[in-house]
Amino acid sequence: MSVDALTPDPTTLTPATRPASQGGGLWRYVVVRLLLIIPTVLILVTMVFFLMRITGDPITAALGGRLPAAQLAERVHEAGFDRPLILQYFEYLAGIARGDFGTTITDRRPVTEILLQYGSATLELAIYALIVAFVVSIPLGLVAAYRRDRWQDATLRIMAILAYATPIFFVGLLLKLVFSVWLGWLPVSGRAGTRTELLMSGIDTPTGIYLLDAIRLGNGPAIADVLWHAVLPAVALGLLTAGVFLRLVRTNVIGTLSQQYVTSGRSRGVREFRLVTKHAFRPALIPIITVMGLQIALLLAGAVLTETTFEWKGIGFMLAEYLKARDFVAVQGIVVMIAVIVAVTNFLVDVIAAFIDPRVRY
Numbered sequence: 001m002s003v004d005a006l007t008p009d010p011t012t013l014t015p016a017t018r019p020a021s022q023g024g025g026l027w028r029y030v031v032v033r034l035l036l037i038i039p040t041v042l043i044l045v046t047m048v049f050f051l052m053r054i055t056g057d058p059i060t061a062a063l064g065g066r067l068p069a070a071q072l073a074e075r076v077h078e079a080g081f082d083r084p085l086i087l088q089y090f091e092y093l094a095g096i097a098r099g100d101f102g103t104t105i106t107d108r109r110p111v112t113e114i115l116l117q118y119g120s121a122t123l124e125l126a127i128y129a130l131i132v133a134f135v136v137s138i139p140l141g142l143v144a145a146y147r148r149d150r151w152q153d154a155t156l157r158i159m160a161i162l163a164y165a166t167p168i169f170f171v172g173l174l175l176k177l178v179f180s181v182w183l184g185w186l187p188v189s190g191r192a193g194t195r196t197e198l199l200m201s202g203i204d205t206p207t208g209i210y211l212l213d214a215i216r217l218g219n220g221p222a223i224a225d226v227l228w229h230a231v232l233p234a235v236a237l238g239l240l241t242a243g244v245f246l247r248l249v250r251t252n253v254i255g256t257l258s259q260q261y262v263t264s265g266r267s268r269g270v271r272e273f274r275l276v277t278k279h280a281f282r283p284a285l286i287p288i289i290t291v292m293g294l295q296i297a298l299l300l301a302g303a304v305l306t307e308t309t310f311e312w313k314g315i316g317f318m319l320a321e322y323l324k325a326r327d328f329v330a331v332q333g334i335v336v337m338i339a340v341i342v343a344v345t346n347f348l349v350d351v352i353a354a355f356i357d358p359r360v361r362y
Helices: 024-052 058-063 069-079 085-097 111-146 151-165 168-182 194-201 210-217 220-257 260-267 272-280 282-310 315-324 328-356
Strands: none
Touching (some): 111 315, 168 282, 194 220, 220 282, 282 328
């Protein structure tokens, strides 16, 4: 039999049997996922734009009844909100393409300036919350999977459901009542004490992330103060995500624990701790990483209530303030920016998953 007869026809190969072509499948996947961001963000921007216009133009919504009719009409005309809606829509898209999300009505500030000023606070809180979520959910999820259908598993599943289903503002108020009011252990609100805030104001180029700025100052008490203020908001927001992660870790580890290679390892005398934490947990990481990207949206939505409850002045706190002021230009810009962050984060998570597991690319 000739060598050619043994060589498979490339056109008949399935994705599982087709040989990799210098990472071509990966890069094609990355490019496709990157291009999908554009229609995703466009749909979200369109929905936000037209939903915000249901009640009329933003200036009338924010200042109607507080200004004389003539002055209100003049402000509407100056802002261009009396022009055809479709024209306003395309001008808004052009502005976003230039990085211009508009100017707020209540305090006349560019929305991009607000995003830059307060976005770092929300980023810092999100990082703290993810740390709490991982620290809580991964070990408890492994315990629930290993003790499947026993009282430990049932208890942890109930805790996960409660963590996910309980309103985040209620959790925040309960934590403040217990640890701040009754016990007096932790601060009630804010990102830092007054003394630390004054020290932060003396930094020439602040990052807006208080922990980094406190480390740059080299001030131990300031670092401790920043971390102390972050405990309750991080726990309140982190538990929301931990409830999802715990159930996800449990489900996927149960699936891998039943695989033949785990059974073979157990028969060879491999310790149970090593079987669960290494042989069973690592293969279960792919779906966990994938769902992690979806949880960013939940995390940012929860940040609005968390920041309001603890007066943590980030994007969520400012969004609530502008909603109360009916400043729809600011609300629209912040919501669009959050949508962009969620879309980009999901893209990055998909790319990481594709690097780890080639099956994701097909």
